[in-house]
Amino acid sequence: MAVHSAFQPHYGSNQVLTPGAASASITIGAGNQSLLLENTGANICYVRLGQAINGTVTATTADLPIAPGTQRVIGKPQDFDTLAHISAAGTTLQVMSGEGGI
DSSP states (O other): OOOOOOOEEOTTOOEEEOOOSSOEEEEOOTTOOEEEEEEOSSSOEEEEEEOGGGSOOOOOTTSEEEOTTOEEEEEOOTTOOEEEEEOTTOOOEEEEEEEOOO
16 A cells, blocks of 8 residues: 655645646756646636646647646656646636655
8 A cells, every 4th residue: 555645735836827728837946846726717627737848838738637626736857847727617726735645
């Protein structure tokens, strides 16, 4: 049986986003191992992680879906510093960095 640690937030890192029909991106903390993604809006959104140094990070509907009214913790490579987001119908997404929870 695997033992998972609870998500440990980096307080003060939460960002409230309004994904729309065009992909947009934000800077997330490089060095963090986890992200808590919570879609508090009414529509699905999609996210993609990457490194700005490798060029623009762009989300599409082929990326990770975050359903409305749900919360998901995902792991990320420590050197990834960008999260791109998109939602065809618009929504609200909260993003908080931290450790564990996966």
